Amino acid sequence: MTKRMLIMLGGVLALIVVLGVGFFLHIQKLIASAPKPGPQTVSTAVAKQEEWQPQLNSVGTLSAVHGVDVSSEVAGQVRNVAFKSGQDVRAGEVLVQLNADSDLAQLRALQAAAELAATTLKRDRAQLAAQGVSQAQVDADAADLKSKTAQVAQQAALVAKKTIRAPFSGRVGITSVNPGQYLNPGDKIVTLQTIDPIYVDFSLPQRQIGQVRMGQAVSLKSDAFGAEVFRGRINAISPKIDPATRNVQVEATIANPKRKLLPGMFANTTIDVGSKQRHLTLPQTAITYNPYGSTVFIVKQGKNGLEAQQSFVTTGDTRGDQVAILSGIKEGQEVVTSGQLKLKTGTPVTVNNSVQPANSPNPTPQEH
Template structure:
């Protein structure tokens, strides 16, 4: 019984070994017959040096030179609106007139009381000259006159507030009220904006603040006016860095005689920084940005030959340092030399030593001044 059991176990063991060896031979054959990894198709460009004026680019928001929502200091009923929506007005032009009939009547009463107090004072001063009244009476008359005049002046100021004037010259918006409407203190009546000159507020990273100075020239553009450049100057630089973004706010001032730029518009800002010189440039698409640094793939001749006897092309990953950008281009400050060939598309399928085939029938954008294309 034991002998028969051992024979059976030996047979099973031989069967398992045979199956495993057969599977090994099958896998070995599959690996041997597997297709070799082919060369990867990429596009490339030659590293060149071009004359370039480094620029600092940012985006900003158009802001008025002066801007306010005109409000009323006191409550009242709107009697007249002295403008049309969108009008241009000058400082102290009348905008709204509130009903002031009762206030004017009260003013007349207070003025009459002040006039009477003046007459009483004059009469008592004459009586005092002949010792008809005491000095105390004259002093009381003077105090009464001052009090009544002060009340009249206070009422006159109240009446004046019923006429709402433009605090500065500018362009009016759309009125928010109508004649006959009751308004409360602080209610918005109309927007008033001075748009010539005008400001553009934008932010730049803290490391670039040293490149900025007041009165520095800059260019501003808006997609509302394609191809139009507005020339301005740096008006002010905020002395405080935003702790959350590490950016500093900069204010540009520019002429807006045609009133094309309006408050709230999006604007592109660019200004020349540094010195003009020759820089190595590449399409931004050629750069692979990583947490550990920026890299490019440089093309070089491989050790193998192709079917025609020519040396194959392989890539080598190289670290580079980038500088300013201009349109689709980026300046390379370290890591490359003029004349080297660099991969511009297809980097995701590459690693050191990967064999490549160059096909430049389609290449990424490489324009220093690209223009938006409408589709």
């Protein structure tokens, strides 16, 4: 290779080096001049100790203490409907009267036959004393009287079935039965429900059985009545665990004097268990739940201002909008409650608490 070629090669290499250095310096200048991202705006809450009542929560179904579809045992034509739809009735009160004219006539005929049989027996007993008739005749008369009396009782029972009465006190539903209508045995007339008090049936996991007992207080809320609380007590605990769900069924009796709660409604039930405790609490929105664990972002003072630091936490029970924190943070630390999506450890933040997430132990519906 000649000297001239070496000089040319050296010049090309020098040119490449100069161009590379210039390009590198240009990139550095662009990076330095690029606008830096500003701090992320977040809302925060201070972790603090609060009194915490351990509770068992479940969703239950309301059912009547007594509930039945009133029907007729016998066929007949409706003569009179003695109630109005939605009316409160007492036990034994007449609801529907069926036409019983022919049955009453038959009853009177049987009563007359029974009276004749009684007279015949009385006369033959007198004749027996004078040896005018045999003992066999008197025995036959006595048996005939018993038969006639039984027929009278049977017919009287049939007549009584033509008057359909309320089997217990309660509120009747809506009926479509009208006078003149023919009813067959078993036809539904109206539903009758006793709703004060009312039952609520709900299930609890088997691990919670040891925390419930007969007579324990129960509070109930329904979305139909917002924050209104209905109270009662446990009256029955099933002696059997459902093998499919491993849950135990519990029944409580709830006072319902205004008859607001109706059978078939669902309701949220709460049972207070144990003594009150104290826990660090945070709004549930502060917790980020991940497959590898639950985390929060703590706001700390960094070199250039406030910055976020991610921390793992162990959560406990929830109560309304709140969650109990068992470990991972200390009382008084400031924790991000919203705006976590763009955060990572070291991200600068600015705090704006003009709008706060819900943080109530007993939240109520916002719609009115």
